[in-house]
Amino acid sequence: MSTPTAAGVSVMDVSALCVLVDVLRDRGYAVIGPTVRDGAIVLDELDSAERLPFGWGVTLDAGTYRLRRRDDGAAFGHAAGPQSWKSYVHPARERLWSRDGDGPVVAADETPRRPYAFLGVRPCDLRALGILDRVLGQGRHPDQGYARRRDGVFIVAVECIEPGRTCFCGSMGSGPAAEEGYDLALTELLDGSGSVSSSPGTPTYLIRSGSPAGTDVLAELPATPADAELVAHARDAVDAAAERMGRSLPADGLRELMVENRESPHWDDVAARCVTCGNCTMVCPTCFCTTTEDVTDLTGEHAERWRRWDSCFDLDFSYIHGGSVRMSGASRYRQWITHKLSTWHDQFGSTGCVGCGRCIAWCPVGIDITEEVAMLRAGSPDERTTAGDGAEGPR
Amino acid sequence: MTTALPLLYRVHGREVETYDTVTLTLEPMDGSLPASAPGQFTMLTAFGIGEVPISISGTAAPDGRLAQTLRAVGAVTRALYHATPGSVVGLRGPYGVGWDLSAARGRDVVIVAGGIGIAPVWPVLQAVLAHRRVHRRVTVLIGARTPRDIVFGAEIAELRERSDVHVDITVDQASNEWLGRTGVVTTLLADAPIDPELTDAYVCGPEVMMRFTADALLRLGVPAGRIQLTLERNMRCGGGLCGHCQLGPYLICRDGPVVTYDRTADLLTVREL
Numbered sequence: 001m002s003t004p005t006a007a008g009v010s011v012m013d014v015s016a017l018c019v020l021v022d023v024l025r026d027r028g029y030a031v032i033g034p035t036v037r038d039g040a041i042v043l044d045e046l047d048s049a050e051r052l053p054f055g056w057g058v059t060l061d062a063g064t065y066r067l068r069r070r071d072d073g074a075a076f077g078h079a080a081g082p083q084s085w086k087s088y089v090h091p092a093r094e095r096l097w098s099r100d101g102d103g104p105v106v107a108a109d110e111t112p113r114r115p116y117a118f119l120g121v122r123p124c125d126l127r128a129l130g131i132l133d134r135v136l137g138q139g140r141h142p143d144q145g146y147a148r149r150r151d152g153v154f155i156v157a158v159e160c161i162e163p164g165r166t167c168f169c170g171s172m173g174s175g176p177a178a179e180e181g182y183d184l185a186l187t188e189l190l191d192g193s194g195s196v197s198s199s200p201g202t203p204t205y206l207i208r209s210g211s212p213a214g215t216d217v218l219a220e221l222p223a224t225p226a227d228a229e230l231v232a233h234a235r236d237a238v239d240a241a242a243e244r245m246g247r248s249l250p251a252d253g254l255r256e257l258m259v260e261n262r263e264s265p266h267w268d269d270v271a272a273r274c275v276t277c278g279n280c281t282m283v284c285p286t287c288f289c290t291t292t293e294d295v296t297d298l299t300g301e302h303a304e305r306w307r308r309w310d311s312c313f314d315l316d317f318s319y320i321h322g323g324s325v326r327m328s329g330a331s332r333y334r335q336w337i338t339h340k341l342s343t344w345h346d347q348f349g350s351t352g353c354v355g356c357g358r359c360i361a362w363c364p365v366g367i368d369i370t371e372e373v374a375m376l377r378a379g380s381p382d383e384r385t386t387a388g389d390g391a392e393g394p395r
Numbered sequence: 396m397t398t399a400l401p402l403l404y405r406v407h408g409r410e411v412e413t414y415d416t417v418t419l420t421l422e423p424m425d426g427s428l429p430a431s432a433p434g435q436f437t438m439l440t441a442f443g444i445g446e447v448p449i450s451i452s453g454t455a456a457p458d459g460r461l462a463q464t465l466r467a468v469g470a471v472t473r474a475l476y477h478a479t480p481g482s483v484v485g486l487r488g489p490y491g492v493g494w495d496l497s498a499a500r501g502r503d504v505v506i507v508a509g510g511i512g513i514a515p516v517w518p519v520l521q522a523v524l525a526h527r528r529v530h531r532r533v534t535v536l537i538g539a540r541t542p543r544d545i546v547f548g549a550e551i552a553e554l555r556e557r558s559d560v561h562v563d564i565t566v567d568q569a570s571n572e573w574l575g576r577t578g579v580v581t582t583l584l585a586d587a588p589i590d591p592e593l594t595d596a597y598v599c600g601p602e603v604m605m606r607f608t609a610d611a612l613l614r615l616g617v618p619a620g621r622i623q624l625t626l627e628r629n630m631r632c633g634g635g636l637c638g639h640c641q642l643g644p645y646l647i648c649r650d651g652p653v654v655t656y657d658r659t660a661d662l663l664t665v666r667e668l
Contacts (some may be wrong), residue, residue: 031532096399102483104425105401140634140647140649141632141633141636245485252667262643288636289637289638289639290631290637290638292631294440303442303443312638318629321468325668326667327667330667335641346644347645
C-alpha cells in the first residue's frame, strides 16, 4: 500500500458489525443496542447486528419525535431515542431485599447474568454514564447494585456526524466526538469515502480502541488500517457536526445565572406551560432520583423493598410531615433545571446536562431547556413575548 | 460504607414521652451499625410498611444500643410508635454530618429546641454535660406547642435541679395547670446568660422556628457561623443517592443534616426551594 495509514484507526465495512456483535456475544456479553420498535428507536438486546435500525432516521423537535426512512443504509443515522443506557445500569424498578417472617433480610440479587456490551453509545450518553458513575458510584455510600451492573460494561461508542434538531452536545462539551470512556469508538461514514467495498449510501466504519479490552475485540474484526486521509475526512465530518447542532446552550455563567434567578418571575411563566408530567426526568440520561416502596404479600409475612425511579416533578417528591416543600409547578421546574445546570456542579463536580436533547423532544408541551435558559438570560418573560409593549425590564 | 440492607434491631425499651411521641431503645440482634456521632441519623424500617429518617437521641455503648425518639405523624412512624418491646425493626446508617461540638470548647453554649426537636440536640447536651468544665455557661431553651407536647419532661426536670445549667421552657398555648412562660421560644433568649460573641448555638425544631431563632441570635450578635441547625427534608436513601433531600447546592443527608446558618440563611428564605 502506498497511502500512509493513521496510527490506531482501522476501517471496516458494514458486514463487520455482524462480526462485532457475534464476537461480543461469544465473549459472554449481552449486547444492547438500538433497534426499531413501536415507532421509535429503542434499546434492546441484540442477537445480531441485523436488528440495528439500518436505513432509519428520526425527525426531532420540541415535543416531536418521528421515525423516518433515510435514503441510505446508516445503522446509526439517528439521534437520541426515548431511552438511555441508564435503564440498564440504573434500572427503573429494582428489588432491594426481601424478608420472610422473622427471618433475616435477604439482599435481592439483581446482578445481570451476563455483563452488558453497549453498542452505539453516543458521545453525549458516554458523558452521561461518566456522570452517573460519579453520582452513584463514587460518593461516601456508593450504590452497590449500580457498581455490579456497571462493572465490566463493554462500550462501543459511535461518534455523531448528523446531529438532530434538538441536539446541543456541542455546547455542553460532551460531543459530537467520543473522547474517553469507551472500549471501541466507531465513526459511520455514508458518502462512499471508506471505499472498502462501499458505494454512496452504504456505511463504512472507522474504528479505534480506547482500552485493552477494546484492542482485544478489535483484533478479531475484519478491519484494516485506515489511511490518514480517510481519518482526517472523518474527523472533519465530526467537527462539522459540532457546527450543525440543532440547538445551543452557552455554558458561560450558567451556574451563576440559575442561582441568581431563584426568585425570577420566569418560573411562573414556565409553570403555565409545564404539566409536571416528569417525562424530562424519565428520558434524561443523568436523572438518577429514586424512591422506595415497601410491600408485603397478603399475609403480611413476606416483606420486600423496591426502588424505582422518581421525579422531582412529582408532588410527593419533597413531602415531609406537614406537606410538600415544592407545591407549585414553578418550584418543581426550577428545581429540575437548576439542579441540572447549576447545583449539580456543587454536588457532583460537573454539570448534569449532556446536551442530548431528549427532554426537549419528549416534553408533551415542547418546553425547551435551551430556550428557557435563553429567556432567563434575556430577562423577564414579559420582555420576550410583548417586547416594546411597556414590559418590565430585567429583574 | 453502609449497605442498603437494614440490620435487625430488637425494641428493648419503649418510653412514652407524650401522647404521640415515644423513645425506643433498640438493641442489635446480629451485628450493629458503625458508631454514630451526635446529630447523625438512621433510616428506621417498620417492616412491610416503610422507612423513615430518625435522628439518634442517645447511644449506650458498648452494647450498641441506640435511643431514637419519634413522633407518630405518618404510616411508618405510627407503626414504630406502637412497636412494643421485643418487636423487630430495621436500621441503616448512621448517615449525615452531625453537630460540631469542638467548636464550643471554652465558650458559652446555648441549645434551643422546639417540640420533638429536643431529640436531635439531646446528644449535644449529654456531651456538654459530660465535659461541663470545658465550657462556659450552658443554656437550654425549650419550646413546645402545649404543656402536653413537652418531650423529655422528666429529664428536663432533673436538668433544672442543676446550678450549672440555665434551663427555660415556654409553650405556645398554656393549659390551666401551666404556671410557666408562654410565647415563642425566641422570647427566652432575652434572659439567657450568654456572651453572644463567645457563644455557640445548637438549634433544632420546625424550620420556621429555627429561622426565627437563628435570626434572633444573629441580632444578639452570635456569628452566623456559630449557629448550627439541623434540617429536615424528604429522604429515601440516607446516602446521597436518591436526590430527594436537596436544598439548593446541598444534599441534606450528605452535607447535613447539621448545617451552619452562614451557609444556609439565604436558602431558607427562598420559598419552596
